[in-house]
Amino acid sequence: MACTTILVGKKATYNGSTMISRNDDNPTGSFAVKKFKVVEPNEQPREYHSVISHCTIALPDDPMRYTAVPNVNPEAKGIWAAAGINSANVAMTATETLTTNQRVLAADPLVVYQEATDTTSEQIGGIGEEDIVVLVLPYIHSAREGVKRLGMLLEQYGTYENNGIAFADHDEVWYLETVGGHHWIARKLPDDCYTVIANQFSLDEFDLDDATGEQKEFMASADIVEFINQNHLNLSKGQFNARLAFGSHSDSDHIYNTPRVWYGQRYFNRQDPTWTNDGLLTGPESDVLPWCRQPDHLITVEDVKYVQSSTYQGTPYSVYSKSAQANIYRSIGVNRTSFLGVAELRNDVPREVSCIQWIAFASNVYNALVPIYTNCTKVPEYIGNTTxxxxxxxxxxxxxxxxxxxxxxxxxxxxxxxxxxxxxxxxxxxxxxxxxxxxxxxxxxxxxxxxxxxxxxxxxxxxxxxxxxxxxxxxxxxxxxxxxxxxx
Structure with a gap:
């Protein structure tokens, strides 16, 4: 799915909360019809069946209640729970569809479903965006635990697509990116930073020693170093750069992906004097924008909504401008957004009422973000009865x-x-x-x-x-x- 993710650490927000946000955008010519839902433990399957990949996964017998924003018609392509917060106050959003390169896909191919033919048997696929929230969110008690559970599932079942997944609890925000069919890496967002991610492998500087050792701020597949070395994936001359190793470097990235990151960083770091409209380092087609930055000001929910709604307003690239450069880049706020979710886990109120899932449906340019307490058992009809x-x-x-x-x-x-x-x-x-x-x-x-x-x-x-x-x-x-x- 063509989405945009924004994550904010607790020392970078206006009220000391952690925040994870994602636009759930549909492919061109498609509009997923969505609703807000509370999933009770007795509604959670004990054996999960994927519609797209036909895989079957046994689930633990102790799920927690959680919120979700599923498709109204699960029979078509599956549940696609998309984003939610569970009763342990852990949030998750899935997924940011990513790009990778040929060397990674050759070394660890994606696990794609194949129908049976006259000469071949059916090949079961791995897990993907359809499945991930349902398989992980009901069973985790921290963001770090979410990374570990998803990593285990990826190693065991594989995935048929490249994805990024965010987790948050009251203290930490973690972001995981898949690497090929069975490998993955994850990084804890520094508390005083934010990140904007746009359909491109985004993690850059990565501490492999920590990821394979104490795992204070980095985690990865157990064999990640061997995987990198055996397949000559490390392109860095100094510190290991995951984006160079695992990411794509195509011209289309400069039109579809990096401009969105540029605009988000331009908004959150307005005082940075280096921003230009065409610079190779700081312009919309830059290949070296950092994964995370410290913002100029403390970030609010309204700031996140503004960036997630943006059409490059204030620049020559605005889709509503008369400029010759209008609409040359894929904007963040597009017509095919199905919903926007912002999970805000607050630390200045009692824990029982601290988690809010802000939601908005359809094009963010014209909608409003609405706060919903997630420690709930009833869903108001207006947000839950979508037909x-x-x-x-x-x-x-x-x-x-x-x-x-x-x-x-x-x-x-x-x-x-x-x-x-x-x-x-x-x-x-x-x-x-x-x-x-x-x-x-x-x-x-x-x-x-x-x-x-x-x-x-x-x-x-x-x-x-x-x-x-x-x-x-x-x-x-x-x-x-x-x-x-x-x-x-």
Whole structure:
């Protein structure tokens, strides 16, 4: 999936939380219909069957409750749980589709499903984006544990695609990237840093000694050093650079991937005087942008949403500009986003109410980010009742319609959209602030979260219905077959 990931350490955020975020973008010409869901332990399978790869995996008998954003129609391509937070307050988002190179794929080929033929038997595939959240999130009690469990599954079953997966708990953020069919590496994000990742193998400087030793900040497949040496993958003259060894170096990266990283780093490090529009080191086609950086300012949820919605605004590459360079790069905020998820694990409130999964559906340019407490057992209808058919009584389709109606008249409708985003997100934060003032640790936390979520979603439906009315009226007035003369 063509996604963008943003991760933020606890010393780089405005409130000391850890944050992991991902745009779940669909391939061109495809729109996955999504909903928000709470998966109870009795709903979690004990034997998992993959739709795409046909693999079968036995699961532990002690799953935890967790949230997810699955496809509405799992029979088509599987569950695709995408992102969530479990009852141990561990968050996960999967996956960032990555690129790699021919040497890696030759040394450790992807495990791709093959149908049986007259002369060959069926070849079962490995695990992939369809499966990973369901296989990992219900069973882990820390971000580090998430890396280890996923690494074990990758080594045992392999994968049919190159992916990056993020994990967070209240203290740490970890990011894992697959290397070929069965290998992987992972790095802990420094607490005072952020990273922006865009469909490209991104980890750069990597401490192999730590990864194969104490594993304080790095982890990897047990045989990673042997794998690198046997296949001559190390291209570095000094410290090992994983991106050089495992990543791609194609011209298409400069159009599709690196510009998104450039724009995100340009936003979070605005005071950096070296940013240029065309420089080989700091421009949108740079091959050497660092994996992580310390931001100029503490990062908020709104900052993450802004970058995840960006269309290169403020640069000649903006898709809505009249510049000759408009739309030459793949933007972050595109039409085929199915949802945006931001997991915020807060450290300044009681643990029972500390985890919020912010969600938005459809194109981020025209939607708003909504906070949902994940220590809950009930899902408000408006975010959980998505149908396969278009229906304005759910948040997914309302947002999909708003984006499609507003985009042809962007300059006119964006005023209403921006007012909606500010008003709704402010109102939701007010519900959080006022509710948590009265929360006591001896209260029923789950009932509190259920009630808070319903209050928030009631506001979401009210404000979203109003915006849909506004953009529909405005765009109807601007139709090409309009005529100014009237009978009254």
């Amino acid at each position: 396969l058919q278009v229906n304005t009584n759910n948040f997914y389709w309302a947002n999909r319609l708003i984006g499609a109606i507003a985009d042809p008249h962007h300059d006119t409708t964006i005023v209403s959209v921006e007012r909606y985003q500010e008003a709704l997100e402010s109102a939701c934060r007010q519900v959080i602030n006022e509710g948590e003032k009265s929360f006591q640790s001896n209260c029923d936390a789950i009932e509190f979260c259920n009630a808070q979520n319903q209050k928030i979603v009631d506001l979401v439906q009210k404000y979203t219905d109003r915006l849909l009315n506004e953009v529909l009226f405005t765009s109807s007035c601007l139709m090409q077959n309009s005529y100014s003369r009237s009978d009254n």
